[in-house]
Amino acid sequence: MAIHDLFTILGTEVLAAGSSDDDSGLLGYVLFASGFVFYAYVFIRYRNTDKRHSHESETEASLANMKEKDEFVKARRGLTNRRLRGANNTAVHGALNKSTAGLLGNSTAGLLSKLRG
């Protein structure tokens, strides 16, 4: 995992805690957690607890007879989230290393459990 991923996750948490989408002072908030981020980065670099075989992308597969249906429903205005809430088209359920699945699912649970451990 690259350190910018950790910053992204941690930064998201800090912002969520502050109930604000304001970007001002973001770097400062991230630096408040710099020791934890550094610990997590070194821990993961040495122990590689997040690593696994990416079966979903590293396995050869071909698609055939594709049928696509895309039906407009409505326009949404003034959304606060950058991504569709609950988007799961990149989710992985078959990873044997579950801590990785947590990270891929944009959850901080895996990271926090490592920090606790």
Added chain:
Amino acid sequence: MSTGNTEQEIPLQHAEAHSNPASANAEPAEPVSPETSSAQPDVGAGVEAEAVADTRVFHTDDDAKDGLTKCERCGATEISLNIATGMLRCGFCRHEFSTQNAAEAFNLDTDIASLEGTLMGSGSSDIIPSAEEVLTFKCTACGAEVVIDTNNSTQARCHWCRNTLSMNQQVPNGAVPDMILPFSINKESAVERIAKFVGKRKFFAHPTFKSEFNPENVMGVYMPYMIVDVNAHARLSGEGEHQTRSYTVKVGDKEQRRYDADLYNVERDFDIHINDLSVESSSERLNQNTAENTNNIINTIMPFDVENSVRYDSNYLAGFTSERRDSNLDQLKPIAHTQAQDIARHRVNDTLKFYDRGVRWTNETVDVHGERWVSAYLPVWLYSYQQRKSNGSTFLHYVAVNARTGETMGSVPLNKGKLFLVSGIVQVVGMIVGTVLVVLGI
């Protein structure tokens, strides 16, 4: 797999239905004579299948022989893998030869779209709990009884005449797979890769590990895997969003970002053909709880070029160790099917680029119409280090090298005291700098 290869249809009762009754019913306590084994009915080298319901078994050890496997040129039994060429080499006359490519021998490269039901190699059959793991063979050179512990190898040297005895016929204990992928990266190269990997992680490494680390202790291990081809039909439905506008609004005295998006109902209906999905078939390796072990390291070095696997011959194991398969299809199918669903979900993303805000699937159905299972030994250079912690517990760390691709991954024990100290310093500096930045609103 083409049904044209199905020559017989015999009800399958798990692994008891092997076409090799003497092998399947072998009484390990009794010496098994190689002559007896080779005297079994020759059913030919072609792929043969048994079936029950929608499960068919094709035999992968029909012409395999236990006991002394001799060099066809000089008759010696001192045969081992020449990593440089990937072929077996006689230790006396240097004659080199290899077994047939497994894909060709077992028709594994037939169209996946034609797969129906479950097709499995006989080396993938269910393990019968009563099947012995330690087998006794009679050396035909001198008559001595030689024991092979299938947990670590399928070969043993006769303690009297020094000939090497091999076990190539499948018994329902998971020791002899359908195919094997020989090592192609030698020990020197593996040692170099492991030393380089650990060398980049020395600063925070545990001092005991640093003093004891010796990459020369790496071992060549054949790990058990199941290789699966899947013919499935997938149907996914849900909602997707396409961003139409991004802008900022004033909330109080701060600016916040807002997005406009179009919402769509999305459906994708397609066939998916998955080739060579690899699943660990050792129950120990399937446990990848990183709080308990470092098995995820071995998992990470996949994939292997399994299409280059060859028919199993115990001589490929000479000089290496092996880990016996101890998981059956019933245990592995749910994992493979969940992974197949993951692959379908990810592959279909190529058709979803319009939905730049993502897609939320609310219904996913993947129907497996056909699947082909083949057991394989795949080659890994493995460095292991047993860390003894201050509380008396131990933790096993691995550094593993894929002995085909060279991909290297590892777990290095940490000097946590040193890491805590440095992290604390980073935290203090970060707090000071962060406070300044927040005050300045940067």
